[in-house]
Amino acid sequence: MSNKSYIKTFASVESAKKNLLQRQRISLVDYKLPKEQQKKNKDIFKKNLTPFQLVSKIIGDVVKDGDNAVKKYCSILDGAELESLLVSETEIEAAFKDVSKSEIDAIQYMSERIRNYHEIQLRNADREFFQNGFGIKVVPIERVGVYMTGSITALPSSIIHTATPAKVAGVGSIYGITPTDPSGKVNPYKLIAARFAGIEKIYKGSGAQAIAAFAFGTESIPQVDKIAGPGNIFVAMAKQQVNGSVGIDALYGPTETLVIADEFTDPQICAADILHAAEHDALAIPVLITTSKETAKAVSSIITKRIDSFARHEIIAQSLQNGGIVIAQDINEAVSLSNLFGPEHLCISTKNASDIIPMIKNAGGIFVGEGTPEVIGDYTGGISHVMPTGGAARFSSPLSIYDFQKIISIANIKELDLAKLGPYASQIAKMEGLDAHANSIDVRLERMQ
Structure with missing residues (x-):
């Protein structure tokens, strides 16, 4: 066990502002790949292309060559040789046979929880009106494409948390597109999740070529009206570039979790929340703001003791460097910094946590009290875990039925x-x-x- 501190501590809110509020946002224009990836791309394309230029080229080729371009880039970039871009019913049936009943039950339970929550949301979302000759009608978007992120790593939760709000909102047709392994096989968890979420057809494709296919259509893949779902940097760049030709939900960056704590907080639970937030990937941003120096010290110590017990401890160690522990003078100062940060996830782990809710202005989701772990929101709570990142909570919201509906203004005067x-x-x-x-x-x- 190391004696080092894996997460830095800021003695004041002012010192934290200079660091945490300057968190680096990934530029979708001048992002630079690691040198080995740059060399690989130069070998493939015989020229130096920035990621932005590469994405533009891929989109243009998909518009021009359709299915052939999708297959070509899946082969070149992923090593996946695809015969058909449509996932067959046989492949979906095989997925249900390959996965244990307990795992299928867990995915189905998650799906039901997410659907039930959004059905309640729909019942409380009556926004139509007509008065004095003017009003609005609310209609669902007709066709939505869901990017089913991950090739080897399966994220069935993201599929359900993205597609289910669209289904409940009344979207006419929901399609999915997913990366595959080199043999062209899709992770079975993803196929099961797609079936439970109401995705009617699933296609094979990854990255920018998948987004381009949904944006403009190919011989096999239908053009949609809106694309939803998180993905890697190339997916985000592609969504940015096709936005306007097609709707997009948002541009998602590294995940963030901010915990507000006081002297009554259980350091074990608080440390567990910071560690889980750091586990996502090396770019994740875990932050603790506490009014107690003792809590800060205890949490840091527990992180040091526990970190090596987790399989992804190297990733956790990297992402802890992106965040920090902040000592605030009082709860008001802690909340003020949190509102400036605008976290994707905000965990309130204080005494009388509910009293703080009215003070929160910017957050994707609020998880109130130590009995409400943010991870429940990731899976079976009901709310969609697709939330704004990078401070976008200052002006945007978590994915919901509203993202899949549109308002049409009506005028009918006498x-x-x-x-x-x-x-x-x-x-x-x-x-x-x-x-x-x-x-x-x-x-x-x-x-x-």
Whole structure:
């Protein structure tokens, strides 16, 4: 066991601001690959292409060559040789045979929990109205494509947490696209999750070529109206570049968890939350803000003692360096820093944790009290774990049914309304130099006389 501290401690909120609030956001324009990957790409494409340029090339090739381009890039970049891009019913049936009943039951239970929560959300989301000649109607998006992230690593939870809100929102057709292993096989957990989530057809494809296929369509893969789901840097770049031709849910970065604690916090539970947050990948950002120096010291010590017991301890050690432990003077100062940070996940592990909820302005999700682990939200709680990162919680929300619905404005006025509204509208049109606009109103007003 090492005596070193794996996570740095900031003695004040002001010192933490200079570091934590400057967390590096991955640039989707000038991102640089590791040198070995740069060399590999140069060998493949015979020129130096930035990741942004590579993604642009892939998108253009998919638009031009359709299925052949998807297959080509899956072969070149993943070593996956794909005969058909459509996952067959036989492959889905085999997945259910290959996985144990207890694992299938767990995925199904998660699916039911996520669906039930979003059905409650739908019942409380009646936003349609029509009043005084104007109103809105709410309609679901017709076609959604879900990127089913991960090739060797399976993340069935992300599939269910992305597709289920779309299904409940009433989306007409939901399609999935997933990376495969080199043999062209899809992880069975993903196929089972897709079936429970209501994805009607699943296609094989990865990275930028998968996003391009959904954005523009190919011979096999349908064009969709919106693409949802997290992925790697190439997926994020591709979503950014096709945005406008197709809708996207968001651009997701490294995961973040911020814990607010006080002197009443159990250091074992607090350390467990920091360790789990650091386990995702080397870019994850785990942060503890506490009003207690004793809690800070105890949590740091427990992390040092426990870290080597986890299989992904090297990744945990790396990501702990992205965050830190912050000593705040009081809860108000702790909450203020949290609101500035705008974390994806906010865990309130204090006495009377519920009292702090009204003070929170920016967070993807709030997990209240030590009895509510953030991991429950990752899997079986009900809320979607697809949440804003990188401070985007200041202006955006977790994935929900609202992401898969759109509002259409309605105007249906009577003559009396036009007689009242028309003259003012005509005057403003003339002020703006748009005589034809004014005329469109004036001819109606004249016929009413």
